Amino acid sequence: MKLHSKVKGKGQSLIILHGFLGMGDNWKTLANSYAKEGFEVHLVDQRNHGRSPHDDAFSYDLLAEDLKQYLKEKDIGSTSIIGHSMGGKTAMRFATLYPEQVDKLIIVDIAPKYYAPHHQQILEGLTKISEAKLTSRSDADELLSNYISEKPIRQFLLKNLYWKTQDELNLRLNLKALKQNIEEVGKGLPQNAKYSGEILFIKGGKSDYITTSDESDMGTHFDNFEIKSIENAGHWIHAEKREEFFGMSLKYLKS
Template sequence: MLLNFKQSGLEQSSAKTVILIHGLFGSLENLNIIARALEPQFNVVNVDLRNHGRSFKSDDMNYQVMAQDILSLIDHLKLEQVILVGHSMGGKVAMQVAMLDEQKVSKLVVLDIAPVQYHPRHDGIIAALNKVTSSTPKSRSDADKIMSNNIEELGVRQFLLKSLAKNDNGELEWRFNLPIIEKNYSKIIDNIDTPRTCLCDTLFLKGNNSDYILPEHKNEIVSAFSKARAKIIQGAGHWLHAEKPEAVNRSIIDFIQ
């Protein structure tokens, strides 16, 4: 099955293609701020990962199958090479694509994630999302009140609420497949498969207030991506592209040009 995607910017035949890959609980709309900055110079493909947005649902959810979804889309679009930009979980998917088929990836941009295994950090979010599901709210503001007991940060709640939409029966439900995500959560926080060193040009962008990329991750990063370089975005946390869009967009464009 093919991922849901949206193409914008220059025509595919005349420009390099950049594929944007969102993070956990997100959708293709999350990286629109990057897409808009790239559209004047590139063919931009924004995707919904499996079990997210309007893409298909599947019981299988790990980095191998999610990376293969991206490779299938690249083949469908008849592209020889692409530039990959991924945030958080999407960054791991992008890294796994490069590990599976390095020849298809001309450049790789990873936003605030490292090729390491993480400790669980979404328990409160998952609990809040399940409360919304069981409460059948009438509006997004109702859902926001329900989630506020578990999630203090307004920005995080607003991000999640973008994926709350009415179904065919007029009831609000999550666009992402919460039961499957919860079931496969251990695979989502796990490391990607790194059987070798990837030689493609790679940029890691880190929000300086985020703890997703730490100094102790340097060896794993360099071992997996020997041409990796890193840049810190000041005044930003994990959602660096939303907090400091100009700095992030300029860093991406400078790197891929």
């Protein structure tokens, strides 16, 4: 599968993998900052997200394979990777399958464990938007507010809107495939998956995605990991505490 991406800057390659229902563009501001520090930043849209192709099949093995193909296409031997949430799961799986292609690895607010499906409300709201043949972003926001009360989350999700025709908005997501594969999205790493390279986990101080009990589970997969927390940040740390996140991640990437 040929993934869509935007590339910023020149230098050492850095792949950024967005979370579930996101896209590479969510990381645009941070990508510009990394680019100024001497990185060639690849903002990749994973399958069924953003401008990448749609496909009924969806699993972390496939997402890791997509990334492998992408690196081959771009003639990248090894790279550093930042992965948020679902993108973090892809990055962890990729590292356990192709360790020789990973330099530095930063996993943002996700553990290698299984997570029960918890996006049903969001998916229901997005489905209503895709069926409604809307003609304005404010109408889409109003409709989505029946399902999601938090405005920042709605704004993040509504970045998926685009003009399908001159007067009809639609979503770039392959909702059908994502809903059918919702169990896959929550899956943990296979038990025997191991990676001995360095990993930095960055968690949100207010997020419950990584708990203290997850540390022993991490130890079964990874020999060499560190967990750092950013206070007063939820799951979208890179958006909520951008400067702090940038400082912490850059220090690690350059260490």
